[in-house]
Amino acid sequence: xxxxxxxxxxxxxxxxxxxxxxxxxxxxxxxxxxxxxxxxxxxxxxxxxxxxxxxxxxxxxxxxxxxxxxxxxxxxxxxxxxxxxxxxxxxxxxxxxxxxxxxxxxxxx
Amino acid sequence: xxxxxxxxxxxxxxxxxxxxxxxxxxxxxxxxxxxxxxxxxxxxxxxxxxxxxxxxxxxxxxxxxxxxxxxxxxxxxxxxxxxxxxxx
Numbered sequence: 001x002x003x004x005x006x007x008x009x010x011x012x013x014x015x016x017x018x019x020x021x022x023x024x025x026x027x028x029x030x031x032x033x034x035x036x037x038x039x040x041x042x043x044x045x046x047x048x049x050x051x052x053x054x055x056x057x058x059x060x061x062x063x064x065x066x067x068x069x070x071x072x073x074x075x076x077x078x079x080x081x082x083x084x085x086x087x088x089x090x091x092x093x094x095x096x097x098x099x100x101x102x103x104x105x106x107x108x109x
Numbered sequence: 110x111x112x113x114x115x116x117x118x119x120x121x122x123x124x125x126x127x128x129x130x131x132x133x134x135x136x137x138x139x140x141x142x143x144x145x146x147x148x149x150x151x152x153x154x155x156x157x158x159x160x161x162x163x164x165x166x167x168x169x170x171x172x173x174x175x176x177x178x179x180x181x182x183x184x185x186x187x188x189x190x191x192x193x194x195x196x197x
Contacts, residue, residue: 005110005113008110008113009113012113012114012117015117015154016117016120016121016124019120019121019124019151019154020120020124020127022147023124023127023128023147024127026127026128026131026143026144026147027127027128027130027131032137032139032140032143035131035140035143036143039143039147043147043150043151044150046154047150047151047153047154050117050121050154050157050158051153051154051157054157054158054161057110057161058161061110065166068166068169071169071170071173072157072169074173075153075157075169075172075173075176078173078176078177078180079150079153079176082176082179082180083146083150083180085180085184086146086179086180086183086184086187087143087146089183089184089187089188090139090142090143090146090183090186090187090190092187092191093139093187093188093190093191094139094190096191097190097191099137099139109136109137
């Protein structure tokens with residue numbers, strides 16, 4: 001049981017790490033496109049890691065109810081499809097309405 | 110083991126607070142929409158963690174619904190900002 005706790009803790013910590021890196025990128029990058037470049041990948045991977053840790057915890061803590069890990073696995077699958085699609089949709093909308101990409105030497109915006 | 114979920118929930122809440130800065134002061138509507146999408150993804154993970162911390166498995170259904178609503182709302186908002194209308 002101790003090894004399961006260590007695995008779950010490592011997975012949750014890795015998910016929190018990717019969430020934090022994505023948020024710092026969202027705060028510090030100079031442009032809209034670079035901000036979405038940071039968050040679109042880090043949030044997908046961080047959410048997947050956190051929910052994967054929850055799935056492994058559920059398998060060894062409550063092994064009699066297997067419907068809940070199925071729901072969480074579907075949730076990971078949905079996030080891995082839907083989150084890049086949403087990022088691509090809003091980035092395409094910004095590009096079509098004339099938001100210029102940031103060049104080196106320009107001001108932050 | 111439950112305390113791990115408590116710490117994880119607190120840290121996710123702190124990261125949501127960091128992202129909320131971009132949603133409030135971000136220049137332009139696109140930055141705000143992107144920040145709202147990011148906050149929604151973090152809220153899904155927070156709902157799963159809360160379901161294990163309070164030991165109530167109903168939170169996972171709410172997390173599924175929230176994932177779908179977050180995805181659809183971002184798509185509809187992007188379409189509205191791109192075309193200026195929804196039904197076309």
